[in-house]
Amino acid sequence: MTTYEVESIATVIGGHTRVQDDYQGGVESVIRLNEQFPLESLQGIDEFSHLTVTWHFHLARPEDVQLHARSPRGNSQWPASGTFVHRNHRRPNQLATSYPRLLRVEGRDLIVTDLDAVDGTPVLDIAPYFAQMGPRGAVRQPSWPGEMLDPSYWSDAADRRG
Template sequence: MTTYEVRAVATVVGGHTRVQDDYQGGVESIIRMDGAFPLETLQGIEEFSHLTVTWHFHQARPEDVQLHARSPRGNPSWPATGTFVHRNHRRPNQLAVSYPRLLRVDGRDLIVTDLDAVDGTPVLDVAPYFEQMGPRGPIRQPAWPGEMLASYWDDANGRPQS
């Protein structure tokens, strides 16, 4: 397989402090751009409501990767699906894409909400979300993602204490 070397362009500061499946909403965090990039690389980004953020599951280990079909979240009522049908750290490159809402910009800090990465997460790329480049046509998916993610964006303050 071909390999690529990728460097982080930013780091997540604050926000979620531990990895959790649900209750990701309502948490502010900072995407702090690396000082190696001139400030003008962010010029105009404040005009956008949302970002496309590619990040690495840095707390995952290579041995977490699972190259076989399995039920999402280990729930046998959901069908076993292949590795590339899941959106978690068990994928080969342990990458994620999120679409946080950009609240404001302060120098190299992009203050966002609804970013489902944790404090310290390396960010590999940041771009504005362009509505015209989103999905085209009707969206089709089975019922299980909606069931599994019913509480995903619920406010983090409403998480039941365990």
């Protein structure tokens, strides 16, 4: 197997303080670009409404990886599906991609909302979201992702009970 070594380019500051399902919306956080990158590397990013952010589930452990089919969130009402059908920390490389809204840029800080990563998360890549690079054609999926994520995943975090 080929391996790759990558270094984080930024860190998530603030925002969510613990890992939890649902209620990911309405929370501002900062993606702080590492000092070794010049400010010029962010030039023009403020013209975009959304970012594509690749990040590492840094609080996950290697033993969290599960390569067998399982029902999402352990709910037997949803069909068992393989590791590469899930979008969680149990994936082999424990990587995630999110599409937060960019609110503003302050120096090397990208202030975003709707980033489902926690404080201290290492960011491996940042790019603006180009609508032309999104899905082409009709998007097809089974019903369970909508049942699992709507409406609670992006509900405002302030509405979480407990």
